[in-house]
Amino acid sequence: MPMPPPPDLANLSLAQIAQLAGEKSLPPVSQWDPRHCGNSEMRIARDGTWYHQGSPIGRPAMVRLFSTILRREPDGGYVLVTPVEKLDIVVEDAPFTAVEMKTEGSGRERNLAFRLNTGELVPADADHPIRFEAREDGPHPYLSVRDGLEALIARPLYYDLAEIAIADDETPPGVWSGGAFFAMAA
Structure with a gap:
């Protein structure tokens, strides 16, 4: 199922924004503990651009999807995590x-x-x-x-x-x- 486009901030009140933020259902990545499988060959640049194997990811829906399975590890590193695998991702500044x-x-x-x-x-x-x-x-x-x-x-x-x-x-x-x-x- 494709991810819906992001809402337009200018047309929302802050009460509506708070409601949408509260309703956002994200995968329970903090509860998943799969084995480490290696490197995702992905990088998030300082400007927020997501890359895979050196090329920018051009589909915003893919970036939104990957962002929902991103997790910060106790050692400060970042991983993409699913119930069955965990892959390192390089984050140059903030994800x-x-x-x-x-x-x-x-x-x-x-x-x-x-x-x-x-x-x-x-x-x-x-x-x-x-x-x-x-x-x-x-x-x-x-x-x-x-x-x-x-x-x-x-x-x-x-x-x-x-x-x-x-x-x-x-x-x-x-x-x-x-x-x-x-x-x-x-």
């Missing part, structure tokens, strides 16, 4: 990229939601915190997606978050979402 953001409310009442490059919708809240990592090339913001998997928040969205933080004038600078505060300092 997902937040490519679109929706905001409602202001200050402490603000709610943010993100659409990932896989189409998945994730609200920013205490269960899905935003963190900022300082690097030589500037801050890198991440959104917790699930079970140790994160999304790198795209640079234009980081600038939107910075504008919100400046407008809200919090000390330390940061953003509120879902009743939780996320300081922008790393």
Whole structure:
């Protein structure tokens, strides 16, 4: 059965986004413990592009499908897992990229939601915190997606978050979402 296309974030309220995110049924990859079978010959590049044997995976539905069986291992590595096999996958930075953001409310009442490059919708809240990592090339913001998997928040969205933080004038600078505060300092 083909996977449906991702919903359009612009036409959804944050309440609808939260409902869709809550209804999302993912495979129980944390409960599966198959034997390790080797390397998947797949890689997720820093920009969120998925590759197989060096070529980009051009079908978004395939990327969405693979993203549902992705798991972070206790050693920090990543695997694609099914009930019968487990294959390593290389992740250069984060396995997902937040490519679109929706905001409602202001200050402490603000709610943010993100659409990932896989189409998945994730609200920013205490269960899905935003963190900022300082690097030589500037801050890198991440959104917790699930079970140790994160999304790198795209640079234009980081600038939107910075504008919100400046407008809200919090000390330390940061953003509120879902009743939780996320300081922008790393």
